Amino acid sequence: MTLLIMEITTIVALTAVWTALSELHASQTVILTGQGLTAIVLVILTAIVYRRALSAENRLVSTQDQVVEADDPVPDAHYGLAGANAIGPGTEKVGLGGPNLVGGQPLAQRIK
Incomplete structure (x- = not known):
């Protein structure tokens, strides 16, 4: 997928360089030099992006090998932050009646 995105980026960049230099009525040598420099930069960029993706x-893959025990508490990412209506932590989450269950627990519970 990364290589496909970089291929599309290369096509767009080379077309943009060719279009810009053609509009400036540059000679064919200048256009080809500009495209060559653009291609070199894109090859380096592709190598960097591909290595980071790998x-x-x-x-x-290495984190998928780790086993998480079911008894471990899942930390609340929003602990200590004010809610959407800025009432803050320590207030109750409100469900819309009925058995609103999230992860097997009632939706209306106190934030610890």
């Missing part, structure tokens, strides 16, 4: 994928 390292991110390797990190994801």
Whole structure:
């Protein structure tokens, strides 16, 4: 996928360089030199992006090997932050009646 995106980026960039230099009535030598420099920069950029994508994928694979116990509490990402109506932590979440369950627990519960 990364290489496909970089291929599309290369096509767009080379077309943009050709169009800009053609509009300036540059000679063919200048246009080809500009496209050559653009291609070199894009090859370097592709290598950097591809290496970063591979390292991110390797990190994801290594974290999938870790086992998380079901008894471990899941931290609340919004703990200590004010809610949408700015009432803050320590207030109750409100459900719309009925058995509103999120992760097997009632929706209306106190934030710890």
